[in-house]
Amino acid sequence: MVNEKMESSVAGLFVAGDVVNKRLRQLVTAANDGAIAAQNALDYIKKNK
C-alpha cells in the first residue's frame, strides 16, 4: 500500500510497479509509478540530508 507519493508505510521507502496494490498492472502504470516515486524519493533525500 502506498500514498499518492508512492511512499510506503516505511518512511523513505518508495515503491513502484507490480509490487504496488492496484487494479491495473501494466508497463505504462509501472513507468508512471516509477516517475512519481523517483521524484518524491529525491525530494525526501533533499529534505532529510
Ligand SMILES: Cc1cc2nc3c(=O)[nH]c(=O)nc-3n(C[C@H](O)[C@H](O)[C@H](O)COP(=O)(O)OP(=O)(O)OC[C@H]3O[C@@H](n4cnc5c(N)ncnc54)[C@H](O)[C@@H]3O)c2cc1C
Ligand atoms: C505473461 C504476462 C504478460 C504481460 N503482458 C503485458 C502487456 O502486453 N502489456 C503491458 O503493459 N503489461 C503486460 N504485463 C505486465 C507487465 O509485464 C508488468 O506490469 C511490468 O513488467 C511490471 O514492471 P515491474 O518493474 O514492476 O516488475 P518486473 O518487470 O517484474 O521487474 C521486476 C524485476 O525485479 C527482479 N527481481 C525480483 N526479485 C529480485 C531480487 N530479490 N533482487 C533483485 N532483483 C529482483 C526481477 O528479476 C525483475 O527483473 C504482462 C505480465 C505478464 C506476467
